[in-house]
Amino acid sequence: MQKERIVGKPVFRKEGIAKVCGAARYIDDFSLPGMIFGATVRNAIPRGRVLNIEFGPGIPWDEFTVVTAKDIPGKNYIALINQDWPCLADGFVNHPQEAILLLAHPDRQLLPLAVAAVRIEYEELPSVHSIEESELQQTIVWGDDNIIKSYVMEKGDVDAAFALPEIVIVKGEYSTGAQEHLYIENNGAIAAYSERDGVTLWGSLQCPFYAHKSLLGVTGLPEDKVRVIQVETGGAFGGKEDYPSMIAAHAVLLAMKSGHPVKIIYDRMEDMAATTKRHPSRARHRTAVTKDGKLLAADIEFCLDGGAYSTLSSTVLSRGTIHSGGPYYWPNIRVRSKAFATNTPPHGAFRGFGAPQSLFATERHMDRVAKAVGLTPEEFRRRNLLRTGETTCTGQVIRQQIDLEGWMESALDHAGYYEKRARFDRENTDSLRKKGIGLAVFLHGAGFTGSGERYLNSLVGVDATAEGRVRVLVSSTEFGQGTNTILCQVAAETLGIDYEVVEMAPADTSVVPNSGPTVASRTTMVVGGLVHSAALGLKQTLIASGLLSEPYTSDAFQNAAKSYIAKHGALCSMSRYQAPPNVYWDDQKYSGEAYAAYSWAAYVAEVTVDLTAYFVTVDDFVALQEVGRVLNPVLARGQIEGGVAQGIGYALYEKVVWDRGLMMNNQMTNYIMPTSQDLPPIRVFFEEIPFEYGAYGAKGIGELPMDGPAPAILNAIAHATGEDFNAIPLLPEDIAERLAARTSIAKEMAAV
């Protein structure tokens, strides 16, 4: 392979200086002439009919713009996969915090008082608030059966395998809770409307064309009259994939009715209570294994709580289903999965997208299966990890040269696993501080699932300006993870020019083509690959024109581009997605090539469980992964460290306290995320095997680190305490309840 100049190097973030100096402008930093402010009136009950709306005293209502569902010129839904998610509730509400009314006024500070002064009378109807309640189907809150989506994925003959003699069967139930994204910047949008220009929307968002599609539906305007511009976005983690389309529609409706530009900014409490979270899950595993620890069959039931509307639940469920097998070779496996509706605000995209849920169950369960056949966690995994040439649970042949066993061994070495495991076993007996070490091995599919990338049909451009600068034209957005930097690196490398010469075109739907949503760990691998081929096209155009010949300097390239534009008017090259060869996927049977590529990882967590306060501290964390070629080592490390931190929060700290669908702890004082004082050293290691069809060999990285921490930590806690904890978040209260029952203290407590 040729030596690269820019790819693989820790070049600076494109927008880094502006962010560090405070010059970056986020949505609330923008103002337009005549702009007024919008706010949302939300419902208070879980489910029911709206009987009456009264505008209470003390507010100058004649100064307000009020929008209800009746004011929607187009269709009253936010366009995602289905069309069931109302933009504004129209007489019926299905979850707390559902938007009913919109208000706008020039005095931003007056809005909260006005929102509080709207009195809504309801007729409350029965509601459901958990997978368990929903699956009973006693109260139907969605469709005919509360089931938003279901899949059956089957390989081999599962029932026959369970009927074999001399096998060990291990069962387990695992559950995970909701998780809040906690991006630093809350959601917000500004909308402007004029008859001549139509609608323009600026927002903090991940997917400009998702918002664009929703606005077309809500406004009924033609495509060229709707323009969406992403401004600097302070974090997203999936939380700004779907919900910003809702806020965009609200701002646009107010702007159209009031005749003024309208800004809507959520505060933290509104953002936490009203917007999406990670889907809670429940997984039931039944595993058949030989006495010497060879996996024979899995029978898995995987369920998600989707919330009140279908939004993205079917795709989250799909990814969760496919990842249920983990990185193991299963001769026989069946996964039956369902997403249930509940009267909770719809759960949505969140880093990992179903995989952290199903992999938590699988990796926790594997430790229990190992124990049942008398093997250590690592030896059991060694006997069952996927190898090149074997098939995954969708029947996908692993063509990449992988070495999961070697990578696991390497992670264990970095962690000092064998020595520590033995030492902790020895020293724990007499200590009130029990130490443990645990392992998780896992995979994460990069890009859209199955035929998703083909449907997306992404288009990417690279062009040059009259000054000879190069621009990357994509709708893929930067929200802290490094899109700008990585895509500019790829373009600069491909064109053979300086990194500084390349910049991102604004993420503006009137300027850039639709390169698909910025989700699913697809940007570097898929969009990066398209930037690479578009850049190649640009270079070939210049060379073919006779204005440039190889070898050339960056300056020579710029001069050639300038001359080309002076002569021909424009220099632009587009590239459209083409699936890698041999990619076959059956959407009905759920078999075939689920993903173009998988990233692989082995994580090791070391913990202390303090038996005085039942508090768990993660003392050390080793994160080893194979993500294809690492294009920017600093950004890549940042992704892993951040994902592990978020995974530690998911496992041990972050608990959404619900009261019938309403988040009760919607403040950062009471929704506890770990601080730097709660995090261990996170030691990051990369194995790099270039992936043929990714940009410069890259695969996906963003979501992978979210999958492994929770099972590794809970496995470590099982090692430390000898108790199986199978639900997250696992809080000190939960550990106390279980472990205290083993001590004399509990007896005293009971006696009092």
Place this chain on the structure above:
Amino acid sequence: MRSYPADYELITPGNLDAVLRLLSDEPGRWTAIAGGTEIMVLFGAGKLSARKLVSISPLSELREIFEDEDWISIGSGCSFTQIRRHAGVQRHFPLLAKCASWTGSIANQNRGTIGGNLANASPAADSSPALLAYAAEIELISARGTRRIPYEQFHLGYKKIALAADELIRAVYLRKCPADSFCYARKVGTRNAQAISKICVAATGKLHQGRVEEIRIGMGSVAPAPLHLVGTERVLLGAALNDATIAEARKALLSEVAPIDDIRSTASYRKLIAGNLLEELLREFAAWGDRK
């Protein structure tokens, strides 16, 4: 921000006499605001019922720490940063320095004051257990004069304090104890930093020939107000620190704490951990005695 600023009035008289005159002329109408780390959170959330605020933040009279041979007095306007960095506090009242360092974030410690913390009267206040363990006294001031009461008489119930409508907290007084006292403090919060206590404990004590000669234990988040564990201390006084005593003490503790389920934890967890922390402190107390 969910409050309407024009609905609120904030004045800054600039000196203590003027503030006291205002409180005496219009008793009950004004709420003092110092660092604002509690009041502004309520303001932001649209939940601040007090509409008239008088700032005591600029009052230098309240911001000094004095030390003499027997006492340290801490002005109510002293920030937690000031307290935890003060050499005399660190030397003579390490538990208070420690508790101050546990309070909120660094920004909270820079803005938040000990007077504000006590007047806010949260049962979870981090400094309260230490003040109880040190038998602190608290000086209240009004246009009528000053009065000094034991800190443990300051809390009357949930968010109820012995502060008259025209009074301010002027200072906290701590009597220096002999250098060879045992001391212990531990906070069990929701996380290691920027956390509100699920439970917090501080204790001081002395042993004489293996028996408890003195002990004072303060505990937070286990009752409607910070709690001085008088009943538990009674069991311990004069007793040898063996397993039987510890079991007795745990029992006594359970009869005087009354924790609740709230958004941060559960009553049963708090009861269990209160006992565990008591046991940990008593075992450390015994080990400290053995080392001497």
